[in-house]
Amino acid sequence: MFGVLGAGTVTAVAASCGLGGGKGSPTASGSGGDYSSAAGAMLPTPQELRSSNGLLELELAAAPVMLPWNGGERYALAYNGSVPGPTLRVRPGDTLRVRLRNSLDQPTNLHTHGLHVSPEGDSDNVSVMVDPGGYHTYDYQIPANHPAGLFWYHPHHHGQVAPQLAAGMAGAIVVSDAADDDPVLRSATERILVLSDPKVGSDAGALAVSTAERQQGRQGDVVLVNGAYEPVVTAAAGSVERWRILNAGASRFYRLTTSGGPMTLIGSDQGLLEAPVVVTVLVLTPGQRADVLVPIGATPVSLTADTIDRTMSMGGMGGAGMGMGGGGSTTTSTAPVAVLTVNPTGSSPAPTIGRLSVAQVRPSITTADGHRSIAFGGMGMGNGEFVIDGRSFDANRIDATAHLGSTEEWTITNNSMMDHPFHIHVWPFKVMSRSDGSPDPGWRDTVNVPTGGSVTIRMPITDFGGTTVYHCHIVDHEDLGMMATIQVT
Ligand code: C2O
Ligand code: CU
Numbered sequence: 001m002f003g004v005l006g007a008g009t010v011t012a013v014a015a016s017c018g019l020g021g022g023k024g025s026p027t028a029s030g031s032g033g034d035y036s037s038a039a040g041a042m043l044p045t046p047q048e049l050r051s052s053n054g055l056l057e058l059e060l061a062a063a064p065v066m067l068p069w070n071g072g073e074r075y076a077l078a079y080n081g082s083v084p085g086p087t088l089r090v091r092p093g094d095t096l097r098v099r100l101r102n103s104l105d106q107p108t109n110l111h112t113h114g115l116h117v118s119p120e121g122d123s124d125n126v127s128v129m130v131d132p133g134g135y136h137t138y139d140y141q142i143p144a145n146h147p148a149g150l151f152w153y154h155p156h157h158h159g160q161v162a163p164q165l166a167a168g169m170a171g172a173i174v175v176s177d178a179a180d181d182d183p184v185l186r187s188a189t190e191r192i193l194v195l196s197d198p199k200v201g202s203d204a205g206a207l208a209v210s211t212a213e214r215q216q217g218r219q220g221d222v223v224l225v226n227g228a229y230e231p232v233v234t235a236a237a238g239s240v241e242r243w244r245i246l247n248a249g250a251s252r253f254y255r256l257t258t259s260g261g262p263m264t265l266i267g268s269d270q271g272l273l274e275a276p277v278v279v280t281v282l283v284l285t286p287g288q289r290a291d292v293l294v295p296i297g298a299t300p301v302s303l304t305a306d307t308i309d310r311t312m313s314m315g316g317m318g319g320a321g322m323g324m325g326g327g328g329s330t331t332t333s334t335a336p337v338a339v340l341t342v343n344p345t346g347s348s349p350a351p352t353i354g355r356l357s358v359a360q361v362r363p364s365i366t367t368a369d370g371h372r373s374i375a376f377g378g379m380g381m382g383n384g385e386f387v388i389d390g391r392s393f394d395a396n397r398i399d400a401t402a403h404l405g406s407t408e409e410w411t412i413t414n415n416s417m418m419d420h421p422f423h424i425h426v427w428p429f430k431v432m433s434r435s436d437g438s439p440d441p442g443w444r445d446t447v448n449v450p451t452g453g454s455v456t457i458r459m460p461i462t463d464f465g466g467t468t469v470y471h472c473h474i475v476d477h478e479d480l481g482m483m484a485t486i487q488v489t
């Protein structure tokens with residue numbers, strides 16, 4: 001039984017009934033924490049549901065909820081009554097079975113962002129539509145060789161993605177394998193940090209946005225981590241924190257830094273890098289993830305987020321810069337917020353990060369079979385801008401085709417006035433080059449294409465055929481039509 005969740009007291013929620021018992025009955029854990037608007041509350045940990053005997057089976061109930069806020073309450077849409085929704089922890093080879101119940105007043109569905117699973121049938125099929133009052137049971141077969149890493153789930157019903165995601169509907173999926181037993185990783189304190197930026201108000205009307213906000217990509221009133229505002233954690237001085245960070249916002253781009261000095265980036269969207277990289281700045285577009293190690297000494301360490309202006313154009317170099325950060329043209333548009341503060345106990349100095357015994361090495365891609373140029377943006381402003389290759393999304397049109405077993409090379413250009421993060425379902429890619437010359441280690445499923453810039457990716461089309469989508473992950477732009485279909489045969 002795993003009804004209303006531990007983190008935060010909730011009211012007006014449709015309780016979800018567990019499917020509990022027997023094989024695959026999930027093991028749950030979670031800690032209280034405090035969904036408070038006051039800075040300095042304890043970091044909440046979403047409930048975690050883990051697979052057993054190769055199966056994780058659960059119900060996700062999507063419903064409006066009132067969350068505690070500022071001595072009162074704020075209105076949100078949530079999975080199982082909590083924002084973020086439960087963390088789903090699975091292993092390669094597992095079956096993930098999710099019964100999605102729709103207790104909203106609008107259609108919804110579910111997408112497993114970044115998972116390399118089939119886009120067809122009851123798997124990661126974005127054409128599934130669940131009407132109000134209805135439900136759908138998704139059945140995801142996670143390949144035995146699936147990379148370990150941080151992935152996530154969110155709604156994907158075209159036209160409603162931004163309002164539902166921005167209102168709180170998102171949660172983390174962790175694929176764990178033996179790599180997590182590496183001694184350096186095992187001795188670190190792992191925290192999953194889900195960044196969101198909701199609009200805050202006591203009823204549904206508070207979440208409404210203007211046409212201009214949709215065109216810009218809506219941003220909320222506050223930046224939260226795991227639903228809390230500027231929370232704190234305590235950690236032993238001399239320990240190492242492992243932060244697995246997800247940008248689950250609709251549109252906001254973050255530039256993250258820590259007061260404790262550089263972070264060691266060990267993973268990105270698609271799991272571990274081939275080798276760790278020391279970074280002082282980490283840029284996360286909506287949909288992207290980062291896995292970092294942060295040493296803790298005797299003084300408090302804060303993780304700070306600036307919001308990046310996504311419309312800047314500096315000599316064609318673009319606004320947000322790239323996934324690893326850097327990007328000299330980057331400017332910020334809001335006061336930085338301390339996303340998380342670590343208060344150390346004890347007086348040991350910050351440790352040196354040890355060498356990982358594990359890495360994710362995928363064969364380098366030396367040739368490509370198919371080449372394609374993709375262009376974000378059309379002429380002028382208004383809805384005509386939110387197109388790919390001049391066309392607005394049409395679920396009944398096939399925009400790109402590829403053959404199963406081939407490798408695609410795509411160059412994505414952006415001649416519009418705004419940055420657009422490119423995302424494709426099912427098949428992860430390697431960034432081969434970017435117009436600003438910055439490197440991007442690791443494998444991704446989401447990459448920013450800055451205004452005036454371009455990115456070239458290579459994408460092995462393996463394991464699964466079928467039709468799915470690629471789109472801008474500023475999900476307002478996706479809803480406005482900046483999405484296209486790919487059919488793999
Ligand atoms: Cu995270 Cu097609 O989406
Ligand atoms: Cu996705």
Ligand code: CU
Pocket residue numbers: 419420421472473474477478482
């Ligand atoms: Cu966009």
